[in-house]
Amino acid sequence: MEVPRHWRLKKQRYALVGEVCPHCEAKIFPPRDVCPECGGEAKTTFQFSGRGEVYSFTTIYNPPRGFEENVPYTVALVKLDEGPIVTAQLTDVDAEQVEIGMPVEMVTRRLRQDGDERGVIIYGYKFRPRSLAS
Amino acid sequence: MTEIIIAGIGQTDVGEHWGRSLRDLAVEAILQALDDAGGLRPQMLVVGNMLAPLLSNQSHLGALLADYAGLNGIEAYTVEAADASGAAALRQAWIAVRSGFVDAALAVGVEKATDRIGADLELALATLTDSDYELEQGLTPAAQAALLARRYLHDFQLPRESLGVFPQLAHAHAVDNPHAMFRRAISAELYARAATTQAPLNVFDGAPFADGAAAVLLTRADLLPANFPHPRVAIRGSATVTDALALHDRPDPLDFRAARLSAQKALTQAGYNHIEEMDFFEYSDTYSIYAALSLEAVGAAPRGGAPQRASTGAFNRDGRLPCATLGGLKARGHAGGATGLYQAVEAALQLRGQAGPAQLASARRGLIQSLGGPASVAITHLLERLT
Numbered sequence: 169m170e171v172p173r174h175w176r177l178k179k180q181r182y183a184l185v186g187e188v189c190p191h192c193e194a195k196i197f198p199p200r201d202v203c204p205e206c207g208g209e210a211k212t213t214f215q216f217s218g219r220g221e222v223y224s225f226t227t228i229y230n231p232p233r234g235f236e237e238n239v240p241y242t243v244a245l246v247k248l249d250e251g252p253i254v255t256a257q258l259t260d261v262d263a264e265q266v267e268i269g270m271p272v273e274m275v276t277r278r279l280r281q282d283g284d285e286r287g288v289i290i291y292g293y294k295f296r297p298r299s300l301a302s
Numbered sequence: 303m304t305e306i307i308i309a310g311i312g313q314t315d316v317g318e319h320w321g322r323s324l325r326d327l328a329v330e331a332i333l334q335a336l337d338d339a340g341g342l343r344p345q346m347l348v349v350g351n352m353l354a355p356l357l358s359n360q361s362h363l364g365a366l367l368a369d370y371a372g373l374n375g376i377e378a379y380t381v382e383a384a385d386a387s388g389a390a391a392l393r394q395a396w397i398a399v400r401s402g403f404v405d406a407a408l409a410v411g412v413e414k415a416t417d418r419i420g421a422d423l424e425l426a427l428a429t430l431t432d433s434d435y436e437l438e439q440g441l442t443p444a445a446q447a448a449l450l451a452r453r454y455l456h457d458f459q460l461p462r463e464s465l466g467v468f469p470q471l472a473h474a475h476a477v478d479n480p481h482a483m484f485r486r487a488i489s490a491e492l493y494a495r496a497a498t499t500q501a502p503l504n505v506f507d508g509a510p511f512a513d514g515a516a517a518v519l520l521t522r523a524d525l526l527p528a529n530f531p532h533p534r535v536a537i538r539g540s541a542t543v544t545d546a547l548a549l550h551d552r553p554d555p556l557d558f559r560a561a562r563l564s565a566q567k568a569l570t571q572a573g574y575n576h577i578e579e580m581d582f583f584e585y586s587d588t589y590s591i592y593a594a595l596s597l598e599a600v601g602a603a604p605r606g607g608a609p610q611r612a613s614t615g616a617f618n619r620d621g622r623l624p625c626a627t628l629g630g631l632k633a634r635g636h637a638g639g640a641t642g643l644y645q646a647v648e649a650a651l652q653l654r655g656q657a658g659p660a661q662l663a664s665a666r667r668g669l670i671q672s673l674g675g676p677a678s679v680a681i682t683h684l685l686e687r688l689t
């Protein structure tokens with residue numbers, strides 16, 4: 169059971185909350201409190217827009233334990249408009265229609281069910297094609 | 303300069319050793335290395351292992367393997383750096399001997415890969431990614447390689463088949479390695495027809511994760527026995543460089559920065575400037591795309607140009623910079639935490655002139671580079687035969 173870990177990560181996971189460095193303005197995701205650009209302390213919360221584009225992608229048929237029911241699923245590196253890249257599943261799109269450069273936006277979806285009898289469902293960010301946005 | 307000599311080497315066959323345990327494999331490699339060194343005894347054992355706690359329900363390999371190898375009492379523990387764990391063990395042994403605190407140190411790498419299969423194996427391997435931000439999205443190491451390969455082919459406008467040159471090279475070289483897992487050459491046609499496993503990669507683009515163990519005994523040149531039977535091969539450069547663990551935390555994921563910097567450091571330590579001064583380069587072709595990115599990182603090919611250069615034969619055993627001379631990870635097999643030590647053993651064989659039908663015509667010095675994950679760490683050693 170990993171409930172504390174999922175609780176700890178929920179702000180990042182549900183809402184793509186990262187940090188901005190007060191010294192060099194770098195936008196940081198995942199949050200880490202030490203700026204990867206300048207090494208300064210960076211604890212200022214920053215809300216990402218959730219918009220970006222596909223840097224690369226691949227569809228997974230041989231999943232790790234815990235993701236069997238999701239197969240096949242497509243994981244992408246998404247380059248956010250603010251700069252950082254995130255690893256995330258794509259949703260609401262056929263794998264054949266995904267391409268590099270495709271505009272996407274964040275949505276919160278079920279990632280998987282924690283693998284034990286208490287059946288905790290893990291939610292987190294995924295990305296969908298931006299053209300579906302209203 | 304105090305020369306640190308590879309006094310003894312040992313390796314098991316790489317493969318699916320259903321009937322053999324982790325300790326069996328490690329002990330076989332250790333005893334070979336001790337025998338090869340002609341009676342030198344180590345005061346220290348450094349174990350390189352990647353996933354034994356998850357795959358074999360076994361931690362604390364130092365005490366276990368020292369005892370089973372007849373070395374009960376000596377200093378012993380594990381170092382872990384993902385796929386580069388064996389290279390990390392070699393480096394720790396080198397540091398220990400180089401510092402003078404230890405006269406002789408043994409590095410052994412071992413992995414028992416085939417006791418878990420399917421989703422359990424994928425989960426164990428995926429713990430090598432950033433668990434909170436990569437694994438939690440369902441990413442696996444194979445998928446990391448696929449993400450890099452797709453972007454690479456896109457950026458440099460290369461056909462999907464262009465990466466096939468690396469597994470073809472590896473398989474052709476492994477034909478002459480009796481310890482290799484796959485000793486059969488593959489044709490371009492066979493590669494092109496192979497089943498896609500993790501698009502755009504096919505079954506030949508990934509090294510087989512397999513069982514194996516390899517060991518190297520290090521000592522100072524002045525401590526070698528008078529009747530030492532082999533040409534003396536020294537480790538003259540040793541460098542570890544880390545990068546962000548997660549692919550998404552790098553400004554340019556196609557730049558294997560750790561590979562570039564660790565190679566530069568190792569070359570500089572030994573008094574060299576460029577990879578072209580080496581007689582061979584043992585890279586980490588964990589995936590074909592990693593071979594390409596490694597060659598480009600160390601300066602053996604321009605960015606986007608490694609497949610083309612490989613297709614000219616430049617990295618064949620009779621080429622300008624032979625690579626994967628005994629089959630690399632792809633065809634010798636990727637025995638997890640043992641892989642970095644297989645590279646060291648193979649390089650020592652080449653430099654001693656003991657590589658049999660795989661022997662390079664000219665082998666005075668070579669670079670071996672072990673990557674953990676997609677170059678989240680790169681550990682590079684420069685080996686040279688002393689005159």
Ligand SMILES: [Zn+2]
Pocket residue numbers: 189190191192193194203204205206207208210
């Ligand atoms: Zn900063």
